[in-house]
Amino acid sequence: MDNNILKRINSLTNVEKRILDFINLFHEKEFDFSQKELSQIIYCSEASISRFAKKYGFNSYKLLTIYINKRIKEIEFLENSIDHLKNEKGFLNIYETQKYAVNSALSKENIFKIKLATSYIKKANKVFLFALGTSAKIMSEFAVNLKKISIHSIFDMDFHSIFPLLGTIEKDDVVICLSNNFNNNEIHFAIHKAKELGAKTIVITSNYENIFANLIDIKIIYSKISNLENLVPLSSKISHLVILDYLFNYILNSDKKYQYYLQKTNNILLEWRKLVILKENK
Known part of the structure:
Protein backbone atom coordinates (compact mmCIF):
# COMPACT_ATOMS: atom_id res chain seq x y z
CA MET A 1 0.00 0.00 0.00
CA ASP A 2 1.29 3.52 -0.85
CA ASN A 3 1.72 5.35 2.47
CA ASN A 4 3.22 8.48 0.95
CA ILE A 5 1.44 11.66 1.99
CA LEU A 6 2.61 13.52 -1.12
CA LYS A 7 3.67 12.11 -4.49
CA ARG A 8 7.11 13.08 -5.78
CA ILE A 9 7.14 15.45 -8.75
CA ASN A 10 10.04 16.00 -11.13
CA SER A 11 10.63 19.74 -10.70
CA LEU A 12 11.72 19.76 -7.03
CA THR A 13 14.95 21.38 -5.88
CA ASN A 14 17.21 19.60 -3.37
CA VAL A 15 15.74 21.66 -0.53
CA GLU A 16 12.20 20.85 -1.66
CA LYS A 17 13.10 17.14 -1.82
CA ARG A 18 14.17 17.36 1.86
CA ILE A 19 10.82 18.95 2.71
CA LEU A 20 8.99 16.19 0.82
CA ASP A 21 10.98 13.42 2.52
CA PHE A 22 10.27 14.91 5.93
CA ILE A 23 6.52 15.03 5.21
CA ASN A 24 6.38 11.50 3.81
CA LEU A 25 8.35 10.07 6.73
CA PHE A 26 6.14 11.83 9.28
CA HIS A 27 4.32 9.23 11.43
CA GLU A 28 2.62 11.27 14.16
CA LYS A 29 -1.13 11.79 14.44
CA GLU A 30 -1.07 15.49 13.54
CA PHE A 31 1.19 17.66 11.41
CA ASP A 32 1.07 20.89 13.44
CA PHE A 33 4.33 22.68 12.60
CA SER A 34 4.21 26.36 11.83
CA GLN A 35 6.00 27.48 8.68
CA LYS A 36 8.80 28.91 10.83
CA GLU A 37 9.14 25.71 12.88
CA LEU A 38 9.34 23.55 9.76
CA SER A 39 11.97 25.81 8.20
CA GLN A 40 14.12 25.41 11.32
CA ILE A 41 13.77 21.61 11.24
CA ILE A 42 14.58 21.35 7.53
CA TYR A 43 17.27 24.07 7.71
CA CYS A 44 15.74 26.11 4.91
CA SER A 45 14.02 29.45 4.43
CA GLU A 46 10.29 29.99 4.91
CA ALA A 47 10.19 31.14 1.28
CA SER A 48 11.38 27.67 0.21
CA ILE A 49 8.45 26.13 2.07
CA SER A 50 6.03 28.56 0.41
CA ARG A 51 7.40 27.68 -3.04
CA PHE A 52 7.11 23.98 -2.19
CA ALA A 53 3.43 24.39 -1.23
CA LYS A 54 2.68 26.24 -4.48
CA LYS A 55 4.35 23.55 -6.59
CA TYR A 56 1.84 21.09 -5.11
CA GLY A 57 -1.07 23.39 -6.00
CA PHE A 58 -1.69 25.02 -2.60
CA ASN A 59 -2.04 28.78 -2.33
CA SER A 60 -0.59 28.82 1.17
CA TYR A 61 1.35 26.67 3.62
CA LYS A 62 -1.75 26.52 5.84
CA LEU A 63 -3.74 24.82 3.07
CA LEU A 64 -0.88 22.36 2.61
CA THR A 65 -0.96 21.41 6.31
CA ILE A 66 -4.74 20.91 6.14
CA TYR A 67 -4.23 18.50 3.24
CA ILE A 68 -1.37 16.69 5.04
CA ASN A 69 -3.50 16.12 8.15
CA LYS A 70 -6.41 14.90 6.02
CA ARG A 71 -4.07 12.52 4.20
CA ILE A 72 -2.65 11.21 7.50
CA LYS A 73 -6.18 10.28 8.60
CA GLU A 74 -6.88 8.60 5.24
CA ILE A 75 -3.73 6.49 5.50
CA GLU A 76 -4.56 5.50 9.07
CA PHE A 77 -8.08 4.52 8.01
CA LEU A 78 -6.78 2.48 5.06
CA GLU A 79 -4.22 0.69 7.20
CA ASN A 80 -6.90 -0.26 9.73
CA SER A 81 -9.21 -1.37 6.91
CA ILE A 82 -6.54 -3.54 5.31
CA ASP A 83 -5.73 -5.21 8.63
CA HIS A 84 -9.39 -6.08 8.98
CA LEU A 85 -9.58 -7.42 5.41
CA LYS A 86 -6.76 -9.88 6.14
CA ASN A 87 -9.22 -11.82 8.28
CA GLU A 88 -11.92 -11.89 5.60
CA LYS A 89 -11.56 -14.59 2.95
CA GLY A 90 -11.09 -13.13 -0.53
CA PHE A 91 -11.52 -9.49 0.50
CA LEU A 92 -7.83 -8.65 0.47
CA ASN A 93 -7.53 -10.10 -3.05
CA ILE A 94 -10.38 -7.86 -4.19
CA TYR A 95 -8.69 -4.83 -2.66
CA GLU A 96 -5.35 -5.62 -4.34
CA THR A 97 -7.16 -6.14 -7.67
CA GLN A 98 -8.92 -2.80 -7.36
CA LYS A 99 -5.69 -1.00 -6.42
CA TYR A 100 -3.90 -2.50 -9.42
CA ALA A 101 -6.79 -1.52 -11.69
CA VAL A 102 -6.61 2.11 -10.55
CA ASN A 103 -2.83 2.28 -11.03
CA SER A 104 -3.13 0.72 -14.48
CA ALA A 105 -5.91 3.09 -15.55
CA LEU A 106 -3.92 6.14 -14.45
CA SER A 107 -0.65 5.31 -16.18
CA LYS A 108 1.43 8.21 -17.48
CA GLU A 109 0.48 7.28 -21.05
CA ASN A 110 -3.24 7.20 -20.23
CA ILE A 111 -3.13 10.59 -18.53
CA PHE A 112 -1.56 12.03 -21.70
CA LYS A 113 -4.31 10.42 -23.80
CA ILE A 114 -7.03 11.68 -21.43
CA LYS A 115 -5.70 15.24 -21.85
CA LEU A 116 -5.70 14.81 -25.65
CA ALA A 117 -9.24 13.42 -25.53
CA THR A 118 -10.25 16.50 -23.54
CA SER A 119 -9.06 18.78 -26.34
CA TYR A 120 -11.12 16.80 -28.89
CA ILE A 121 -14.27 16.89 -26.76
CA LYS A 122 -14.00 20.64 -26.13
CA LYS A 123 -13.99 21.29 -29.90
CA ALA A 124 -16.81 18.86 -30.71
CA ASN A 125 -20.32 19.87 -31.72
CA LYS A 126 -21.71 16.55 -30.48
CA VAL A 127 -20.24 13.73 -28.42
CA PHE A 128 -21.64 10.27 -29.25
CA LEU A 129 -21.22 7.65 -26.51
CA PHE A 130 -21.43 3.91 -27.21
CA ALA A 131 -21.29 1.06 -24.70
CA LEU A 132 -23.00 -2.28 -24.06
CA GLY A 133 -24.05 -4.16 -20.93
CA THR A 134 -22.36 -3.14 -17.67
CA SER A 135 -20.22 -0.62 -19.54
CA ALA A 136 -23.40 1.18 -20.62
CA LYS A 137 -24.43 1.74 -17.00
CA ILE A 138 -21.11 3.41 -16.30
CA MET A 139 -21.23 5.43 -19.52
CA SER A 140 -24.71 6.76 -18.65
CA GLU A 141 -23.35 8.75 -15.69
CA PHE A 142 -20.60 10.22 -17.87
CA ALA A 143 -23.22 11.27 -20.44
CA VAL A 144 -25.27 13.07 -17.77
CA ASN A 145 -22.17 14.80 -16.41
CA LEU A 146 -21.31 16.13 -19.87
CA LYS A 147 -24.83 17.48 -20.23
CA LYS A 148 -24.50 19.27 -16.88
CA ILE A 149 -21.61 21.32 -18.23
CA SER A 150 -23.42 22.14 -21.51
CA ILE A 151 -21.62 19.60 -23.72
CA HIS A 152 -24.03 17.98 -26.19
CA SER A 153 -23.69 14.27 -25.39
CA ILE A 154 -25.78 11.63 -27.14
CA PHE A 155 -26.30 8.31 -25.35
CA ASP A 156 -28.93 5.66 -24.69
CA MET A 157 -28.81 2.60 -22.44
CA ASP A 158 -30.48 0.70 -25.29
CA PHE A 159 -27.61 0.54 -27.77
CA HIS A 160 -29.90 -0.16 -30.71
CA SER A 161 -31.94 2.99 -30.00
CA ILE A 162 -28.88 5.18 -30.48
CA PHE A 163 -27.44 3.06 -33.29
CA PRO A 164 -29.40 4.78 -36.13
CA LEU A 165 -28.11 8.16 -34.91
CA LEU A 166 -24.72 7.24 -36.37
CA GLY A 167 -26.15 8.72 -39.55
CA THR A 168 -26.21 12.18 -37.93
CA ILE A 169 -22.46 12.20 -37.18
CA GLU A 170 -20.57 15.13 -38.69
CA LYS A 171 -16.93 16.05 -39.17
CA ASP A 172 -16.57 18.05 -35.92
CA ASP A 173 -18.14 15.36 -33.70
CA VAL A 174 -16.45 12.90 -31.32
CA VAL A 175 -17.37 9.24 -30.83
CA ILE A 176 -16.35 7.51 -27.58
CA CYS A 177 -16.65 3.72 -27.27
CA LEU A 178 -16.32 2.00 -23.91
CA SER A 179 -15.74 -1.71 -24.43
CA ASN A 180 -13.92 -4.18 -22.21
CA ASN A 181 -12.86 -6.69 -24.88
CA PHE A 182 -13.51 -4.51 -27.95
CA ASN A 183 -14.91 -7.49 -29.86
CA ASN A 184 -18.54 -6.39 -30.33
CA ASN A 185 -19.72 -6.15 -33.93
CA GLU A 186 -21.88 -3.15 -32.99
CA ILE A 187 -18.91 -1.26 -31.55
CA HIS A 188 -16.78 -2.13 -34.59
CA PHE A 189 -19.49 -0.85 -36.92
CA ALA A 190 -19.81 2.38 -34.91
CA ILE A 191 -16.06 3.02 -35.16
CA VAL A 232 -17.67 -10.56 -11.70
CA PRO A 233 -15.15 -8.40 -13.65
CA LEU A 234 -14.36 -6.03 -10.79
CA SER A 235 -11.17 -4.61 -12.28
CA SER A 236 -12.85 -3.62 -15.55
CA LYS A 237 -15.62 -1.71 -13.79
CA ILE A 238 -13.09 0.11 -11.61
CA SER A 239 -10.97 1.00 -14.66
CA HIS A 240 -14.00 2.34 -16.55
CA LEU A 241 -15.09 4.48 -13.62
CA VAL A 242 -11.62 5.86 -12.97
CA ILE A 243 -10.85 6.75 -16.59
CA LEU A 244 -14.22 8.42 -17.21
CA ASP A 245 -14.07 10.29 -13.89
CA TYR A 246 -10.63 11.66 -14.71
CA LEU A 247 -11.67 12.51 -18.26
CA PHE A 248 -14.70 14.44 -16.99
CA ASN A 249 -12.64 16.33 -14.40
CA TYR A 250 -10.01 17.28 -16.98
CA ILE A 251 -12.81 18.66 -19.16
CA LEU A 252 -14.44 20.43 -16.21
CA ASN A 253 -11.22 22.15 -15.13
CA SER A 254 -10.17 23.07 -18.66
CA ASP A 255 -12.59 25.98 -18.91
CA LYS A 256 -14.34 28.15 -16.32
CA LYS A 257 -17.55 28.10 -18.35
CA TYR A 258 -17.91 24.37 -17.63
CA GLN A 259 -17.53 25.02 -13.89
CA TYR A 260 -20.11 27.80 -14.21
CA TYR A 261 -22.66 25.49 -15.83
CA LEU A 262 -22.01 22.73 -13.29
CA GLN A 263 -22.61 25.19 -10.46
CA LYS A 264 -25.89 26.23 -12.07
CA THR A 265 -27.08 22.63 -12.32
CA ASN A 266 -26.06 21.98 -8.71
CA ASN A 267 -27.97 25.09 -7.63
CA ILE A 268 -31.11 23.71 -9.26
CA LEU A 269 -30.74 20.47 -7.31
CA LEU A 270 -30.23 22.41 -4.07
CA GLU A 271 -33.34 24.52 -4.72
CA TRP A 272 -35.38 21.38 -5.33
CA ARG A 273 -34.12 19.70 -2.15
CA LYS A 274 -34.96 22.79 -0.09
CA LEU A 275 -38.44 22.83 -1.59
CA VAL A 276 -38.97 19.16 -0.75
CA ILE A 277 -37.76 19.69 2.84
CA LEU A 278 -40.11 22.67 3.28
CA LYS A 279 -43.07 20.63 2.05
CA GLU A 280 -42.18 17.73 4.33
CA ASN A 281 -41.96 20.04 7.38
CA LYS A 282 -45.40 21.60 6.78
Whole structure:
Protein backbone atom coordinates (compact mmCIF):
# COMPACT_ATOMS: atom_id res chain seq x y z
CA MET A 1 0.00 0.00 0.00
CA ASP A 2 1.29 3.52 -0.85
CA ASN A 3 1.72 5.35 2.47
CA ASN A 4 3.22 8.48 0.95
CA ILE A 5 1.44 11.66 1.99
CA LEU A 6 2.61 13.52 -1.12
CA LYS A 7 3.67 12.11 -4.49
CA ARG A 8 7.11 13.08 -5.78
CA ILE A 9 7.14 15.45 -8.75
CA ASN A 10 10.04 16.00 -11.13
CA SER A 11 10.63 19.74 -10.70
CA LEU A 12 11.72 19.76 -7.03
CA THR A 13 14.95 21.38 -5.88
CA ASN A 14 17.21 19.60 -3.37
CA VAL A 15 15.74 21.66 -0.53
CA GLU A 16 12.20 20.85 -1.66
CA LYS A 17 13.10 17.14 -1.82
CA ARG A 18 14.17 17.36 1.86
CA ILE A 19 10.82 18.95 2.71
CA LEU A 20 8.99 16.19 0.82
CA ASP A 21 10.98 13.42 2.52
CA PHE A 22 10.27 14.91 5.93
CA ILE A 23 6.52 15.03 5.21
CA ASN A 24 6.38 11.50 3.81
CA LEU A 25 8.35 10.07 6.73
CA PHE A 26 6.14 11.83 9.28
CA HIS A 27 4.32 9.23 11.43
CA GLU A 28 2.62 11.27 14.16
CA LYS A 29 -1.13 11.79 14.44
CA GLU A 30 -1.07 15.49 13.54
CA PHE A 31 1.19 17.66 11.41
CA ASP A 32 1.07 20.89 13.44
CA PHE A 33 4.33 22.68 12.60
CA SER A 34 4.21 26.36 11.83
CA GLN A 35 6.00 27.48 8.68
CA LYS A 36 8.80 28.91 10.83
CA GLU A 37 9.14 25.71 12.88
CA LEU A 38 9.34 23.55 9.76
CA SER A 39 11.97 25.81 8.20
CA GLN A 40 14.12 25.41 11.32
CA ILE A 41 13.77 21.61 11.24
CA ILE A 42 14.58 21.35 7.53
CA TYR A 43 17.27 24.07 7.71
CA CYS A 44 15.74 26.11 4.91
CA SER A 45 14.02 29.45 4.43
CA GLU A 46 10.29 29.99 4.91
CA ALA A 47 10.19 31.14 1.28
CA SER A 48 11.38 27.67 0.21
CA ILE A 49 8.45 26.13 2.07
CA SER A 50 6.03 28.56 0.41
CA ARG A 51 7.40 27.68 -3.04
CA PHE A 52 7.11 23.98 -2.19
CA ALA A 53 3.43 24.39 -1.23
CA LYS A 54 2.68 26.24 -4.48
CA LYS A 55 4.35 23.55 -6.59
CA TYR A 56 1.84 21.09 -5.11
CA GLY A 57 -1.07 23.39 -6.00
CA PHE A 58 -1.69 25.02 -2.60
CA ASN A 59 -2.04 28.78 -2.33
CA SER A 60 -0.59 28.82 1.17
CA TYR A 61 1.35 26.67 3.62
CA LYS A 62 -1.75 26.52 5.84
CA LEU A 63 -3.74 24.82 3.07
CA LEU A 64 -0.88 22.36 2.61
CA THR A 65 -0.96 21.41 6.31
CA ILE A 66 -4.74 20.91 6.14
CA TYR A 67 -4.23 18.50 3.24
CA ILE A 68 -1.37 16.69 5.04
CA ASN A 69 -3.50 16.12 8.15
CA LYS A 70 -6.41 14.90 6.02
CA ARG A 71 -4.07 12.52 4.20
CA ILE A 72 -2.65 11.21 7.50
CA LYS A 73 -6.18 10.28 8.60
CA GLU A 74 -6.88 8.60 5.24
CA ILE A 75 -3.73 6.49 5.50
CA GLU A 76 -4.56 5.50 9.07
CA PHE A 77 -8.08 4.52 8.01
CA LEU A 78 -6.78 2.48 5.06
CA GLU A 79 -4.22 0.69 7.20
CA ASN A 80 -6.90 -0.26 9.73
CA SER A 81 -9.21 -1.37 6.91
CA ILE A 82 -6.54 -3.54 5.31
CA ASP A 83 -5.73 -5.21 8.63
CA HIS A 84 -9.39 -6.08 8.98
CA LEU A 85 -9.58 -7.42 5.41
CA LYS A 86 -6.76 -9.88 6.14
CA ASN A 87 -9.22 -11.82 8.28
CA GLU A 88 -11.92 -11.89 5.60
CA LYS A 89 -11.56 -14.59 2.95
CA GLY A 90 -11.09 -13.13 -0.53
CA PHE A 91 -11.52 -9.49 0.50
CA LEU A 92 -7.83 -8.65 0.47
CA ASN A 93 -7.53 -10.10 -3.05
CA ILE A 94 -10.38 -7.86 -4.19
CA TYR A 95 -8.69 -4.83 -2.66
CA GLU A 96 -5.35 -5.62 -4.34
CA THR A 97 -7.16 -6.14 -7.67
CA GLN A 98 -8.92 -2.80 -7.36
CA LYS A 99 -5.69 -1.00 -6.42
CA TYR A 100 -3.90 -2.50 -9.42
CA ALA A 101 -6.79 -1.52 -11.69
CA VAL A 102 -6.61 2.11 -10.55
CA ASN A 103 -2.83 2.28 -11.03
CA SER A 104 -3.13 0.72 -14.48
CA ALA A 105 -5.91 3.09 -15.55
CA LEU A 106 -3.92 6.14 -14.45
CA SER A 107 -0.65 5.31 -16.18
CA LYS A 108 1.43 8.21 -17.48
CA GLU A 109 0.48 7.28 -21.05
CA ASN A 110 -3.24 7.20 -20.23
CA ILE A 111 -3.13 10.59 -18.53
CA PHE A 112 -1.56 12.03 -21.70
CA LYS A 113 -4.31 10.42 -23.80
CA ILE A 114 -7.03 11.68 -21.43
CA LYS A 115 -5.70 15.24 -21.85
CA LEU A 116 -5.70 14.81 -25.65
CA ALA A 117 -9.24 13.42 -25.53
CA THR A 118 -10.25 16.50 -23.54
CA SER A 119 -9.06 18.78 -26.34
CA TYR A 120 -11.12 16.80 -28.89
CA ILE A 121 -14.27 16.89 -26.76
CA LYS A 122 -14.00 20.64 -26.13
CA LYS A 123 -13.99 21.29 -29.90
CA ALA A 124 -16.81 18.86 -30.71
CA ASN A 125 -20.32 19.87 -31.72
CA LYS A 126 -21.71 16.55 -30.48
CA VAL A 127 -20.24 13.73 -28.42
CA PHE A 128 -21.64 10.27 -29.25
CA LEU A 129 -21.22 7.65 -26.51
CA PHE A 130 -21.43 3.91 -27.21
CA ALA A 131 -21.29 1.06 -24.70
CA LEU A 132 -23.00 -2.28 -24.06
CA GLY A 133 -24.05 -4.16 -20.93
CA THR A 134 -22.36 -3.14 -17.67
CA SER A 135 -20.22 -0.62 -19.54
CA ALA A 136 -23.40 1.18 -20.62
CA LYS A 137 -24.43 1.74 -17.00
CA ILE A 138 -21.11 3.41 -16.30
CA MET A 139 -21.23 5.43 -19.52
CA SER A 140 -24.71 6.76 -18.65
CA GLU A 141 -23.35 8.75 -15.69
CA PHE A 142 -20.60 10.22 -17.87
CA ALA A 143 -23.22 11.27 -20.44
CA VAL A 144 -25.27 13.07 -17.77
CA ASN A 145 -22.17 14.80 -16.41
CA LEU A 146 -21.31 16.13 -19.87
CA LYS A 147 -24.83 17.48 -20.23
CA LYS A 148 -24.50 19.27 -16.88
CA ILE A 149 -21.61 21.32 -18.23
CA SER A 150 -23.42 22.14 -21.51
CA ILE A 151 -21.62 19.60 -23.72
CA HIS A 152 -24.03 17.98 -26.19
CA SER A 153 -23.69 14.27 -25.39
CA ILE A 154 -25.78 11.63 -27.14
CA PHE A 155 -26.30 8.31 -25.35
CA ASP A 156 -28.93 5.66 -24.69
CA MET A 157 -28.81 2.60 -22.44
CA ASP A 158 -30.48 0.70 -25.29
CA PHE A 159 -27.61 0.54 -27.77
CA HIS A 160 -29.90 -0.16 -30.71
CA SER A 161 -31.94 2.99 -30.00
CA ILE A 162 -28.88 5.18 -30.48
CA PHE A 163 -27.44 3.06 -33.29
CA PRO A 164 -29.40 4.78 -36.13
CA LEU A 165 -28.11 8.16 -34.91
CA LEU A 166 -24.72 7.24 -36.37
CA GLY A 167 -26.15 8.72 -39.55
CA THR A 168 -26.21 12.18 -37.93
CA ILE A 169 -22.46 12.20 -37.18
CA GLU A 170 -20.57 15.13 -38.69
CA LYS A 171 -16.93 16.05 -39.17
CA ASP A 172 -16.57 18.05 -35.92
CA ASP A 173 -18.14 15.36 -33.70
CA VAL A 174 -16.45 12.90 -31.32
CA VAL A 175 -17.37 9.24 -30.83
CA ILE A 176 -16.35 7.51 -27.58
CA CYS A 177 -16.65 3.72 -27.27
CA LEU A 178 -16.32 2.00 -23.91
CA SER A 179 -15.74 -1.71 -24.43
CA ASN A 180 -13.92 -4.18 -22.21
CA ASN A 181 -12.86 -6.69 -24.88
CA PHE A 182 -13.51 -4.51 -27.95
CA ASN A 183 -14.91 -7.49 -29.86
CA ASN A 184 -18.54 -6.39 -30.33
CA ASN A 185 -19.72 -6.15 -33.93
CA GLU A 186 -21.88 -3.15 -32.99
CA ILE A 187 -18.91 -1.26 -31.55
CA HIS A 188 -16.78 -2.13 -34.59
CA PHE A 189 -19.49 -0.85 -36.92
CA ALA A 190 -19.81 2.38 -34.91
CA ILE A 191 -16.06 3.02 -35.16
CA HIS A 192 -16.03 2.33 -38.91
CA LYS A 193 -18.99 4.62 -39.55
CA ALA A 194 -17.66 7.40 -37.30
CA LYS A 195 -14.32 7.51 -39.09
CA GLU A 196 -16.03 7.29 -42.46
CA LEU A 197 -18.01 10.42 -41.56
CA GLY A 198 -14.88 12.26 -40.38
CA ALA A 199 -15.44 12.23 -36.60
CA LYS A 200 -12.71 11.84 -33.99
CA THR A 201 -12.78 8.38 -32.36
CA ILE A 202 -11.83 7.44 -28.82
CA VAL A 203 -11.83 3.84 -27.53
CA ILE A 204 -11.45 2.80 -23.88
CA THR A 205 -10.66 -0.91 -23.62
CA SER A 206 -8.47 -3.66 -22.18
CA ASN A 207 -7.80 -5.05 -25.67
CA TYR A 208 -4.11 -4.47 -26.50
CA GLU A 209 -4.41 -5.87 -30.05
CA ASN A 210 -3.64 -3.40 -32.79
CA ILE A 211 -7.01 -3.77 -34.51
CA PHE A 212 -8.63 -0.90 -36.40
CA ALA A 213 -5.58 1.25 -35.58
CA ASN A 214 -6.26 3.38 -38.66
CA LEU A 215 -9.80 4.07 -37.42
CA ILE A 216 -8.99 5.05 -33.81
CA ASP A 217 -7.57 8.47 -32.94
CA ILE A 218 -7.09 7.74 -29.22
CA LYS A 219 -7.01 4.30 -27.60
CA ILE A 220 -6.94 4.34 -23.80
CA ILE A 221 -5.89 0.89 -22.58
CA TYR A 222 -6.19 -0.52 -19.06
CA SER A 223 -5.09 -3.91 -17.74
CA LYS A 224 -7.70 -6.62 -17.44
CA ILE A 225 -7.08 -8.80 -14.39
CA SER A 226 -8.16 -12.43 -14.36
CA ASN A 227 -9.22 -13.65 -10.93
CA LEU A 228 -10.75 -17.12 -10.84
CA GLU A 229 -12.20 -16.51 -7.37
CA ASN A 230 -14.42 -13.69 -8.67
CA LEU A 231 -16.65 -14.24 -11.66
CA VAL A 232 -17.67 -10.56 -11.70
CA PRO A 233 -15.15 -8.40 -13.65
CA LEU A 234 -14.36 -6.03 -10.79
CA SER A 235 -11.17 -4.61 -12.28
CA SER A 236 -12.85 -3.62 -15.55
CA LYS A 237 -15.62 -1.71 -13.79
CA ILE A 238 -13.09 0.11 -11.61
CA SER A 239 -10.97 1.00 -14.66
CA HIS A 240 -14.00 2.34 -16.55
CA LEU A 241 -15.09 4.48 -13.62
CA VAL A 242 -11.62 5.86 -12.97
CA ILE A 243 -10.85 6.75 -16.59
CA LEU A 244 -14.22 8.42 -17.21
CA ASP A 245 -14.07 10.29 -13.89
CA TYR A 246 -10.63 11.66 -14.71
CA LEU A 247 -11.67 12.51 -18.26
CA PHE A 248 -14.70 14.44 -16.99
CA ASN A 249 -12.64 16.33 -14.40
CA TYR A 250 -10.01 17.28 -16.98
CA ILE A 251 -12.81 18.66 -19.16
CA LEU A 252 -14.44 20.43 -16.21
CA ASN A 253 -11.22 22.15 -15.13
CA SER A 254 -10.17 23.07 -18.66
CA ASP A 255 -12.59 25.98 -18.91
CA LYS A 256 -14.34 28.15 -16.32
CA LYS A 257 -17.55 28.10 -18.35
CA TYR A 258 -17.91 24.37 -17.63
CA GLN A 259 -17.53 25.02 -13.89
CA TYR A 260 -20.11 27.80 -14.21
CA TYR A 261 -22.66 25.49 -15.83
CA LEU A 262 -22.01 22.73 -13.29
CA GLN A 263 -22.61 25.19 -10.46
CA LYS A 264 -25.89 26.23 -12.07
CA THR A 265 -27.08 22.63 -12.32
CA ASN A 266 -26.06 21.98 -8.71
CA ASN A 267 -27.97 25.09 -7.63
CA ILE A 268 -31.11 23.71 -9.26
CA LEU A 269 -30.74 20.47 -7.31
CA LEU A 270 -30.23 22.41 -4.07
CA GLU A 271 -33.34 24.52 -4.72
CA TRP A 272 -35.38 21.38 -5.33
CA ARG A 273 -34.12 19.70 -2.15
CA LYS A 274 -34.96 22.79 -0.09
CA LEU A 275 -38.44 22.83 -1.59
CA VAL A 276 -38.97 19.16 -0.75
CA ILE A 277 -37.76 19.69 2.84
CA LEU A 278 -40.11 22.67 3.28
CA LYS A 279 -43.07 20.63 2.05
CA GLU A 280 -42.18 17.73 4.33
CA ASN A 281 -41.96 20.04 7.38
CA LYS A 282 -45.40 21.60 6.78
